[in-house]
Amino acid sequence: MAHDTKQSSSRLELHPDRLFPSDPAVRSIAQRLYQHIKDLPIVSPHGHTDPRWFADNANFDNATSLLLLPDHYVFRMLYSQGIKLEDLGIRRKDGVVVEQDYRRIFQIFASHYYLFRGTPSRIWLDTVFHDVFGLTETLTAETADHYYDRINEQLLKPEFKPRALLDRFNIELIATTEGALNDLAHHAKLKGTGYEHKVITTFRPDDVVDADRADFAANVAALGELTGEDTHSWQGYLAALRQRRAFFREHGATATDHGHPTAITADLSEVDAAALFQRCLAGQASAAETELFRGQMLTEMAGMSLEDGMTMQIHPGAHRNHNSIIFERFGPDKGADIPSPTEFVSNLKPLLQKYGNEASLNIILFTLDETTYARELAPLAGHYPALKLGPAWWFHDSPEGMLRFRHQVTETAGFYNTVGFNDDTRAFLSIPARHDVARRIDCRFLAGLVAEHRLTEAEAMDVAYELTYRLVKKAYQLS
Template identity: 80%
Template sequence: MANFKPLVLDDDRLFPADPTVRAIARRLYAGIKNLPIVSPHGHTDPAWFASNANFDNATSLLLLPDHYVFRMLYSQGISLESLGIRTKDGTPVETDYRKIFHTFAKNYHLFRGTPSRIWLDSVFHDVFGLEHALNSDTADLYYDSINEQLVKPEFKPRALLDKFNIELIATTEGAVNSLKHHAALKGTGYEKRVITTFRPDDVIDADRADFLSNIKKLAEQTGQDTHSWQGYLQALRIRRQFFRDHGATATDHGHPTAKTANLSETEASSLFQLCLSGNASKEQTELFRGQMLTEMAGMSIEDGMTMQIHPGAFRNHNPSIFERFGADKGADIPSPTEFVSNLKPLLDKYGNNAALKIILFTLDETTYARELAPLAGHYPALKLGPAWWFHDSPEGMLRFRHQVTETAGFYNTVGFNDDTRAFLSIPARHDVARRIDCRFLAGLVAEHRLSEDEAHELAQQLTYQLVKQAYQLD
């Protein structure tokens, strides 16, 4: 017998169970649920918006780019090959997209209790209007219905920006990226709505296999001698301006740790030469990354770009997966991260400069109350990014608010960013953040720690104003 259960999204989802607090949360949410979405940091493909072509099919859009999805399936023994994930050497993988979708549908129960389930159900219900829960019996219904809709004009990427009420979305590109897709947007009216972010890890991380080739490309792009310390720094300034010309208001730095350094020019130059030689130790390449965070902070004061630091991920923890499929295949794992000592060299030099805007993120929740909130609650240059990646979840967001608010307040945080490749889930992700913020604020109102008028004002700011201020998007 076919299993056609209804797909229902309760209007009170994620709100408190207590009826008094829930009523307050409802009122707060009603005031902000329809505010425009500002997505200041993410990894959507700019080619989508440049070409404005319809998406191919449900599998290639919803499953293949989303490591949240296939890491869960892989954890249950389902091979990445069977999910259509391309191999580095071109070894054949499953290409029957309907079959892949069936595998996903058959195992959709694995996502119970996860944020992925919340996001996906919202996409299925709100974006595609599906009325039955996903399972093996409804897999074809889902696949066919989604594909029928994807070919329509209203499902082109630019039309979806309007449908989703996305005021601005930022992508993230490496320092030597040509930005050809952002260039193609110029003159379309979307160039200020789809902007880039400068992520220079490709020319700063000497542990990368492509570090030297990227340094060479940096020289070709800028006309600078990137084998000299000053030429290298000037080349980075030129590329930052190039990104600024394509809309960038922020930089992003995905280092393994939060280590910073403040070396003399002679010391920094010698370390750079050692990295170029390929003979630097792991400690020396880490020191170089730390020095470059301080250099990037100085450049942010010069050009006004907001600086984001995303440390603490052990990237590509599974070597066999990395060797066969490459990076970003669900094998990145959070690591313990120390901020107080690691950031001190940078903060000694620039932390008191209110013109500098640094947003700190962490995958180590033990640092929220002990390190990050006290740091942001003191240094003018620091703000706290929202619960990130593994903690971009209802419970993760609540833990963040509970642990940082008493010390850092609300105004040393920067609202929400979705940090996603999964374009269609962006409204759902922002909606979760809005609901959780209203839940947290409602608790403060119910405990008479905040007036409801103040809570309404804060809900607006957490949803919209703070993110625009932090990323200088006004």
């Protein structure tokens, strides 16, 4: 009878040389570089952790609600193998009862943990289990109860409260992401705690600039109520957005974030922009016009960033909610977003012709379309002073994805037109693991350059420090 490897149990060990080159000479260089930067503080300038965690500083409830339910990397894999989201405790919009036994949900996850072999999720989760909770056996159906009980037991301790974990993880700064209408009550609650400079917000105005949203007009009206501006007029609308940006800055924000379907930008006249805004507000705009409006708003936001100094992040190219049945039953962010081809050279030109030569403007570009790295993004960032390249993102936030990024952009954009690493995650406990993977891969890449005599080891040490710590602080204007 063939041995069933799905449930085989073994020691959970993290090899000290994981992700380093197999060649001994290059590996030894990577080891030395890694020792130089491995203990540097973590700067997490873009992510989606819940600010309530840090404001309330309450103990987390249980292993399932902390590690599984916020992590769409986990349940998209399980769903792909035929496991129902209802069985994983994912709430339905129609109120149909779903599995509520957190132990049972964790058991389902453990029984299928083998599915994550070879994925970055396996690396992150194993690191959390081993380094954060001290678990020493691999997760299987047989060890599921032990895992669940051990994790829950530790989550009750004071040292596992969110702020204590921030300190334990050596997180110097973490940024959450909130919509333009958010009252930032949780960030306000942090003031005076000493953590208000460690946990900051990011301004994401998609809720009031995306005219394809069913709630766009209602959101624009709410924007007017919040700010006292006449948001039914073009100038009042822009004034309201400036006011909200200032409000976010009062709560620590140094950056904005824009999750548009494409990278299209526009530079319309004031008259044409105002007319387009009115058509969008009235629900009379075509799909091409709502796309044009989003493009105009990227250019408007770049102008506002030049005024107030906020770094601008553009995250285009995700086909959101590709599985319409899942979206209708469960809502967004359920693992059904898919990368799409994205064009940058022509689409960004209107914005770049207006603001791209401004050295005081910081625009960070991300992509899910890796074919654009060498052809479009590296040449753009290697020329325009306003542009920098964000790290390998989302589906490509993996050892292989990070290596592809470095190999394709470095020869044209160099290291100093990139901005270090950001984890872009809801999975709080995985943040140290994600940053460690990035540090190891950067050391691996740099070690290859040293071995080929393209950099001295001293230069590589300096670059490793820049990629880990200095570049991210510079790009996001963090003191």
